[in-house]
Amino acid sequence: MIKLAKKRVSGWAVFFAVMFMVGQVFTSLYLPNLTSDLVNYGVAKGDTNYIWSAGMKMLAVSVLSVIFSFGNVYLAAKTSQGLGRNLRKDIYHKVLYMSNDEFDQVGTSSLITRTTNDVVQIQNVAMMALRMMIMAPIMLVGASFMAYQKDAQLTSIFVVVIPIMIVFVGIVMYFAVPLFKAMQTKTDRLNLVFREGLTGVRVIRAFVRDKFEQNRFDDANLDYTRNARKVFSIMAVMMPVMTLIMSGTNVAIIWNGGQLIANQSMAVGNMIAFMTYAMQILMSFMMLSMVFVVVPRGQASADRIAQVLKLQSTIKPAEQPKEFSETTPSSLDFDDVLFRYQGAENPALTGVDAHVKQGQTLAIIGGTGSGKSTLINLIPRFYDVESGSVRINGLNVKDVDAQTLQEQIAMVPQKALLFKGSLRDNLRYGNPDATDDQLWHALEIAQSTDFIKDDDGLDTFVEQGGDNFSGGQKQRLAIARALVKKASVYVFDDSFSALDFKTDANLRKALLEDETVQKAVVVIVGQRVSTVADADQIIVLDEGKMVGIGTHPELKANNETYREIVESQIKQGGEMNE
Incomplete structure (x- = not known):
């Protein structure tokens, strides 16, 4: 004491x-x-x-x-x-x-x-x-x-x-x-x-x-x-x-x-x-x-x-932190990643290897508990890999200061969380200097302008946790908040699950057409095939192992696990909005 x-x-x-x-x-x-x-x-x-x-x-x-x-x-x-x-x-x-x-x-x-x-x-x-x-x-x-x-x-x-x-x-x-x-x-x-x-x-x-x-x-x-x-x-x-x-x-x-x-x-x-x-x-x-x-x-x-x-963080700071270069193109690389939770006998992720360049989209799909969220938590270094490496813009995340690293990442978590206050303050959370025009642009991409204009616009009051919005509205506002931040990597952790198929498709199309997003790497975790089908690369996870990587047509033709996911989402007479 x-x-x-x-x-x-x-x-x-x-x-x-x-x-x-x-x-x-x-x-x-x-x-x-x-x-x-x-x-x-x-x-x-x-x-x-x-x-x-x-x-x-x-x-x-x-x-x-x-x-x-x-x-x-x-x-x-x-x-x-x-x-x-x-x-x-x-x-x-x-x-x-x-x-x-x-x-x-x-x-x-x-x-x-x-x-x-x-x-x-x-x-x-x-x-x-x-x-x-x-x-x-x-x-x-x-x-x-x-x-x-x-x-x-x-x-x-x-x-x-x-x-x-x-x-x-x-x-x-x-x-x-x-x-x-x-x-x-x-x-x-x-x-x-x-x-x-x-x-x-x-x-x-x-x-x-x-x-x-x-x-x-x-x-x-x-x-x-x-x-x-x-x-x-x-x-x-x-x-x-x-x-x-x-x-x-x-x-x-x-x-x-x-x-x-x-x-x-x-x-x-x-x-x-x-x-x-x-x-x-x-x-x-x-x-x-x-x-x-x-x-x-x-x-x-x-x-x-x-x-x-006195808790000692398992995330050790870099001894000689490196800085990101503004001229280096955005990229995201997983190099034979192996990760194990503290005290666990078996690894949560093994053999994850993927390389994504500027303007490309990486999707991650798999069954419940396959390690999708665990994998994306390695990007902002919420956990450290046991072996292999995660690199952003060519730099190992372990060689970069934590704050500098996370400034390069805009993340939408699995559970959409909004803070009590005005909508403007919520959207500016990752970019306090953003103008109203930038906020409206992000809302437009996130398909949120319709219900926001009907209310008080950017001055709309947000209850604690965003309880005055529906689940889908909260997800779209969380996506807009991430888009306001200028980042090298945009991560969407199952952030389209509460959206209907039409809104999902329109949102992903607007994302791909946005000039800022085109200069970055997009990572999407999805449960629905329709959400990930347009990605440049799709990682298929099964019980923590990467069992496949490729485009939608390649995986559908050659990967049994991915085929099972597709077949499970078939409706009477055809696939679900592929």
Whole structure:
């Protein structure tokens, strides 16, 4: 936890927070001493002047204590909140540059929990560290010394009281700390189930699985609730027991102190001060017990955050990055590519070899799970090949800086995703300097002008995830966004699946006729033969192996796997819009 905080908080803020806290503790310890003198030398002797003098001193010390307390609370809050802000920023930055392997290791729901709940736990510990962790030990030592100064005989009471408190706090910690640690894992599970329920609500309703999902959520919720109920029930015992111990201590002090006063061995003011110091000692133990309970939970959160920040990317940066030349024609090459997912025994892709030149279209077709999306994820280097190479414009993707590489690629993912805001902002996502004319041109190629003109044009508001558009409309808008970006390689990952055959054909025709696209390489992943039939080269994948490459007529004549795909899409009397 200290390592996480070390570079993310201001050293000066921590220093002055500590100084303010030390000042607050010393003023708090000095006040009972002034009260003792006021009673002993003012009230007992009827000295009004001394009472006024001591009272003014007490007022001045109290004002100082308030100032010190305010300074400490302000700096502690500023430091802890700043630590939380920096942690969230660092986690988000790390996530943005994670490879797909790291995402698979942690999981989206867990990342959300770590960025929110775990960061809050660390903020709480940081706040407590600059308040209770500093106050409690100083107050404990200082109050013990001042109590001993007032009466050495009465301090023997603490020989009995303190061991009782230590044993009690130890028992509470033994049962509570493991439960606090378990709460983070159970929060992960609860978030996972809740997130799946929200994102999959349409599927749940379509299959009438609402009762099943409700029971699944109830199980996760009940598990979390039971754990929380146990730990907070244990913690609830602490306050009444500590209050009982404090009350018993006061009774013991008054009983023994009364006898000392009766024997004139102790002044009344000293006993009043001693009782205050006794409360400060016991309160210090209570604060320490809270620290001992909260810190392990914060440490568990810190370990989970550190795990994310320490993740080593499988994508190693180029030692001497090369730059793309503007004069080099666009090209895409797969040289005997072999790829294996991390920890997998068998390769996901083997023997992929293809070479595409400027102005050509490469199509990839195959059955579900054949490795189509995996192959195109190698182009922007979301994964690294195990052997062979992927080259863009003649340069190995491993020899190019990641940002420089991805600037050369415009990609439409399998799931069309739009961001909340205006349509103009969405289309400019890959090219912030694009003009409105360029945006309309991209929309025209993507066959989207009809439904956009009917709305508010480029000022059309886009809901989160593009939920105010249909599936086909979202796909076309995602395609338009990619076309606005000037790239060497345009990748369409099954981006025509929600389009009807006529729109699909018109869109592909407009793509081929566009001057900008003609200077690039187009990669299309498709399920339908009609989508890939016009491509210059078609890669046929089967269970991760490239079993064929060629044009539509060549593959139809010579490749059994491709022929099976074609035959499976035959309608009554002919092929599907080949």
